[in-house]
Amino acid sequence: MVMLFVISSISKQKEVSDSDVSVEVLQNVDSIISTSWQSVNTFKVISTPKITIEYICEDNYSAYSVNSKLKKIDDLVIFSPKKIVGKKIFTWSKEYKMPMKIVNVLYLTNEKHKYIFVNSSESNVINFLYNKFPDNMTTERVGESFELEDGNFDTYTIISSEDDRSGWTIPHSIRKKTKAVVIETSSGNYNYGNVSFYSFDGTGHLVLTDKNFYLDESTLFGAIFSSDNSDYSCTIDKLMRKSKNIYQIYHNVAEKEKNASSKSICISSYYPMAIGALSHLNISIDSNDYEEVIMFGYSLDSSNKNLRKYGCPLIY
């Protein structure tokens, strides 16, 4: 009986100890992620013990798990592959502005996720993205026709601006791990456009799975790091919910500034224009009309610049 008691105590103790280590690792990763999120435009390589980070985003719920311990993340906007396994985490963050700063966006990946940029002659957006990508990430620039090699990576994301995929040769062994993101910019303007997500179906063909909108550079990189529309669109929804809070606050700020202002041009023109644009921004978000979000973003920016020109308090 004594032996049984001792053995069961030891076994229970091992479980508790493993759980303690997982919680400790989760806390450390959480601190690292929070710090990286605050440092805009900074790329960081973080060495850790071998861990598995999984990203979950569903409706109003988003979380990541480290070695199966969950951490809810209402505050962070993260674009990441579904699963990152290894001893390193790459973090990179950018600001999402529409037109004022809304939130920092964090990208997570590691060296086992490869990004392949298909560089066709007339495609400047791919050059632009490739040059902006942090140097330490696993990237490759290829021509219109290329043969992908199995380099034992966890995922392969092909980034292209051309719908023609006839020159792409992808070995069978990595087809399940390969996805493609095709970018369609709006009339030469990289700042917004469409992204199409492709993956291999059961018959071994690269097929279009979904199409979505990107609103700026930060969301375009978000589409590349997610490389999957369900995660991308879930994170974009989260970004839009945060935007609505901010627009509501700025709406109230603009009303207060208008009431306190003494300059007639601002009271009669620029504050009302800005208030109108802020109301429409929220309406456009509710109707998922991202083109309108961009248009009213420009309108708000123009009003804010005019307020500055006439020496009135700025909205942002």
Place this chain on the structure above:
Amino acid sequence: MTENIAIIMIIVFILIFGFIFYSKVRTVSIQGKLKEYSELDLVKASQIVSALPELSCSSESLTEVGCINKLKLEAFIELDLQQEYYEYYRGLFGKSKVTINSTFPNNSTNVGLYDNPFEGINNKDSIFIPINIFDPINDIFNFGYVQITKYTQPTS
């Protein structure tokens, strides 16, 4: 026979004593960890509050560090966090209290941004962050501080 019983009793006594001792050590260690995590949460909350774009001073999208716009602050309070916005900020701040106070040249600003305690008795840990509070209408700066109080439940 009596000797055997005595030996078994001593072993059982040592095991029970060891178990009680270990439980006490473990409780202290868990309390220490909880305190450490609570402090980490406090630091994290302070980083979040000082970087919230919906409160920070900005000029054409350039955010100033350690500065809160008084009008944004008033607009934030008008949001009424009991309504639809509450869920978002509850995720952000959790079980805590955030207040903003001005101190110099006047102490006119004394506002509670958020308060979400546990029911019943709460343990509290606070952190104070010095800030400027900018009034864009009158173009005046006030010195002040943000107080973030983290609530934890007392451990028995």
